[in-house]
Amino acid sequence: MGRRTQAPPISWLMKLPLDHPSLMTGRMALQYGTTVGDPQLRRLTTDRLWQLDSSGGTRSTASLIDRRRASTVRARVGPSPRESKEIYSAERAVITSGSQQLLYMLTECLCDPGDVVLVEDPTYFVYLSIVQSHGLLCRGVRLAGDGIDLAHLEQTLKLLQRSGELQRVKMLFLVSYYQNPTGITTSFVKKVEALKMLKQFERAAGHPIYLLEDAAYRELRFAGDDVPSALAANGAGERVIYAGTYSKPFATGARVGFGILPEPLLDAVVRVKANHDFGTSNLLQQLLSRALASCRYEKHLSALRHRYARKAVAMVKAMREHFPADVLWEEPRGGLYVWARLPGSVKSGLKSKLFQSALRHGVLYVPGELCYADDPTRRKPNHEMRISFGSATEADIRAGIARLGATLRELL
């Protein structure tokens, strides 16, 4: 672990039992109580995750996974019921200010400058900013339609081993559901295989290599089945970090996220959080707790899914109508984004004619180049764009896509 995990002077407070009968704990005990997060919210969170991973889908959705199939998969690759129960214990959960804060703190805890993080190629561009701010290096692992290319992961690990850099590899970061930016969902089998592969390289690395699963978009599913998280894989208890959020499926204004972590990392993250803000707003945590307990969360989520599904349909329909035939994309099955691939002759980057012209016409997309790590082993692609259907109205989506289409046709 990195240098930030050294115990700060306040660590003694954490060793006091929560129900210590102190008369004058004052703000401090209150703060301690909330550094890791509200106990009820942590329990509701891990119970919900356990339910999701057991059933392969929430009850409120039309498309429930075939339970027999799910249990067959688990029987083959998943943990024993006993291990599972421990993995989904509220004691392993921390409440954070959005899942973003967990990504930040975890990286702070786990990595020292010069360490290497494996990321999807492309990946969540704000995570690249976290990585850069900590002085870390990246290697991009190519993506297939069902998640990372395992052969390329193995090849990358072998190359790092050969160059002596494997000792600096600390984790693999996967945005595993409706990935930001590509919309790709990683299959459960791939999570299991990736975890196995990391494990195989640990002896040579000399330390654990963690799998950080960012499930931010998991609940924004509007087609297909849910996929169990990496927590359901064998050996997940010691190596998988699950980052989730209530911001996207409930309210972005209420920045509440969470993490499920192996114990030594959880301790380290809570220590770092004591320095960052000694606890996420208790008010927001109580709000989420009640929403979850009263099923208002489920109702709201269901409405949200239908709304995003309609917006996605509107966007794809407009793209079919207005975009040149050689622009390619997959129809989103969840999340907030369409990832469009342009022909090689058209660049999409910040300095490109396309981006500048789109901006002049009031249309903003995320250039693909921003989503690729600084990886010396390949050139950054510059022909893709992430288009969001999250906050715009359907009418604005149609108008925006029409303008973007006109600009594209001009350039092609």
Next chain:
Amino acid sequence: MGRRTQAPPISWLMKLPLDHPSLMTGRMALQYGTTVGDPQLRRLTTDRLWQLDSSGGTRSTASLIDRRRASTVRARVGPSPRESKEIYSAERAVITSGSQQLLYMLTECLCDPGDVVLVEDPTYFVYLSIVQSHGLLCRGVRLAGDGIDLAHLEQTLKLLQRSGELQRVKMLFLVSYYQNPTGITTSFVKKVEALKMLKQFERAAGHPIYLLEDAAYRELRFAGDDVPSALAANGAGERVIYAGTYSKPFATGARVGFGILPEPLLDAVVRVKANHDFGTSNLLQQLLSRALASCRYEKHLSALRHRYARKAVAMVKAMREHFPADVLWEEPRGGLYVWARLPGSVKSGLKSKLFQSALRHGVLYVPGELCYADDPTRRKPNHEMRISFGSATEADIRAGIARLGATLRELL
């Protein structure tokens, strides 16, 4: 500035005008809009600060400062009206998750491992934890009844200059109102003089030396006058960082704080915040905005002050009754703490008989030793305790002090 200030890939987003007519900005522009904080809350915050610093006190309190005296002081040492107005501009404010997050991010932005931070001796113990986690060194500056000992500050700076360490000195951290842990308030004249002194050493240091004023307890005043902040001093615009909070004077459950910063630091902090959490909960910000605009904030604050004043009286009365005569303390005039000094024969530290015995009797205090930085130039005192009257009831305060007093009498 430290290495964390390098521009991350998302910095281009920050350069877009806030009212850019993008149709598909989606979550991203929304996130940008809230990374620095809600414009209305920033304006209400700086307006309120300007009012406090102009009048020397809020209108809702009984003890308003003599306005003629305040303006005389300002005429002598304060900025011109024109400079002031710029200093209290909403454009210089950032909203954070409590003031704690600002302390963390600012330290992250400003300091590299091995840098030196000047702190009060003793100081806010969680800040020491932040300092330690960033690999920084500390020098403690002694405290007098009206704030830091200026002669000791000068001596410390000269010693650092002589040893070649002045180039590593980045800032002076002052908890200037009802200090945690001692309850001491720094006079305005001392803030002005300290700022001047730092300025004098800047040429030798080769870079700015900032004054970080943590005003967390400012509004929890129940006796005496308010003191203008360091923002009201000459030259404050480029060197003073003001950290404030709405947690303590309004609701600890709603973790909203703020900072007023020189522009280059503000930019850096906002970039770091984009990595930490891309903005404090908008919901909480709206809540605070409305409370401030509707004067409900003032009403609540006034009730809170009276409540803390009563608790402080109850605590001091119980201490007079139950503590041995050679335990010394000052009556608090605000804040949440009484700082008690024990005779040299009684230790108060974590391993002391006193602490362990108090804990067994259900009483928790913060041992003084935790509030002293690791400063190689002096031994850590171990005969003080910070006792909080913040969250306990008056009856519990009386009972707790009686038990602590019994333990003290046993040991003396």
